[in-house]
Amino acid sequence: MFQAKIKAEYLKELYDVVQHIVDEIKITITPSGLQIRAVDPSHVALVDLNLKVEAFEEYKADNTEVCIDVEKLNQVLKLSKGDDIVSITHDPQINRLILVIDKLTMKMSLLDMKGITDPKVPSLNYTTSVKVPVSSLLYGIKAADTVGEHISIAATKNGLEITCEENTESVRVDIPASDLKEMKFGGEDVKSYFSLHYISSMVRAIGSASEATLYIETDYPLKIEFPIAEGKGSVTYLLAPRIENEND
Numbered sequence: 610m611f612q613a614k615i616k617a618e619y620l621k622e623l624y625d626v627v628q629h630i631v632d633e634i635k636i637t638i639t640p641s642g643l644q645i646r647a648v649d650p651s652h653v654a655l656v657d658l659n660l661k662v663e664a665f666e667e668y669k670a671d672n673t674e675v676c677i678d679v680e681k682l683n684q685v686l687k688l689s690k691g692d693d694i695v696s697i698t699h700d701p702q703i704n705r706l707i708l709v710i711d712k713l714t715m716k717m718s719l720l721d722m723k724g725i726t727d728p729k730v731p732s733l734n735y736t737t738s739v740k741v742p743v744s745s746l747l748y749g750i751k752a753a754d755t756v757g758e759h760i761s762i763a764a765t766k767n768g769l770e771i772t773c774e775e776n777t778e779s780v781r782v783d784i785p786a787s788d789l790k791e792m793k794f795g796g797e798d799v800k801s802y803f804s805l806h807y808i809s810s811m812v813r814a815i816g817s818a819s820e821a822t823l824y825i826e827t828d829y830p831l832k833i834e835f836p837i838a839e840g841k842g843s844v845t846y847l848l849a850p851r852i853e854n855e856n857d
Contacts, residue, residue, distance in 0.1 A: 611638050611673060611699035614666040617689035617710065619838040622816050623658065624683050626837065626844050629810035630656045635676045635725045638699075642668075642842075648728040654807050655847040657730055664841035666694055675699060675706060676720040685715050730847070735824040735832065736795025737764045741784060743821055743835075746771075746812045749782040753805055756780045759851055760808060763800035764825045768792075773805065790820055799827045801850040811846045828852060 623645070627634055630649045637644040645658040662668045689695065689710045696709040708715045749771030753760045757775025764770075769784040786792055808831070815821055815835050824832035833846040 611670045611675075611697070613668045613670070613697045614694050615664060615697065616666070616691075616838075617686060617693040617695050618691040619660070619664055619842070620682070620695055621686050621691070622837045622842075623660070624679065624686060625814045625816055626658055627656055628679055628683070629807075629814065630654055632679055633676060633720055633725065634679055635674055635722055635727075638670050638673045638675065640670055640672070646728055646730070648726070653804065653849045654811070655728055655730065657845040657847075658837070658842065659844075660838060660842040664838040673699065673701075674722065676722045676725055677706060677717060678720060681717055685710070685713075685717070688713055730845070731830075733824075733826070733829060733832070735826050735829065736793075736797070737799050737826065738791075738793045738822055738824045739764060739769055739789050740791035740820050740822045741769060741789055743812065743815050743819055745769075745782075745784045745788065746815075746821065749784070750805070750809045750812055752780045752782050754809065758805050759802055760805045761800055761802045762823070762825060762831065763798060764792075764794065765798045766794050769823075770800075791822075799825050801825065801828055801831060803831055803848055803851055807848050811848065 627645060631647045634645050634647055642662050643660040648655045685708055693710050698707040700707055704719050706717045706719060753773035756773040756778045761772045768786040770781060772781045811833055818835040821833055821835040828850050830850060831848045835844055837844055
């Protein structure tokens with residue numbers, strides 16, 4: 610059993626978070642909220658999203674799982690306004706998710722979960738983390754996009770460095786420690802390289818949050834954490850590093 614009501618804007622945030630990672634999502638429903646955990650087909654990016662009961666106007670649920678088409682959800686949300694309330698009911702008898710938005714009723718077919726994996730979030734130890742304004746991250750990504758397809762993120766005692774080098778061109782954006790909301794520095798400079806396409810999609814999905822926490826370690830996955838649904842939910846992204854070598 611699953612019956613809930615939630616703001617359309619919260620569901621749109623959920624869509625923005627997962628759309629660049631996977632086409633299909635398995636939603637784990639429990640009495641305490643929803644969880645989505647998915648990895649992209651190339652196993653480069655992972656998303657772990659949680660929505661607490663507090664994010665919902667109404668919520669009743671037993672333990673169950675449903676799998677939906679991400680773009681099908683988006684098509685329904687396009688017909689809503691941000692202040693609309695979406696009523697959601699899972700009908701296991703007909704294997705449908707019933708969405709009601711104002712005068713609209715949509716019976717969405719659920720997908721077979723046989724091909725959906727349950728990725729595990731690896732346990733990683735980071736010596737360095739920074740809480741950075743999302744606007745600064747977006748600026749660094751826009752700058753990098755003028756040069757190439759890969760980006761490096763480095764943390765030093767002086768702050769954060771976002772760099773992109775391609776052939777004879779390069780660009781670097783410095784975010785000084787004074788501009789960071791928080792900084793935990795492990796004592797040694799750390800630096801990793803990533804696909805600009807992936808990291809750009811992740812940062813642009815942050816949406817309404819003004820800050821994000823980055824966990825950085827040399828040649829480690831980049832971990833990005835930020836709140837959604839006005840703090841009533843959370844997202845963790847993991848992005849595998851691109852290991853540099855002499856032939857790059």
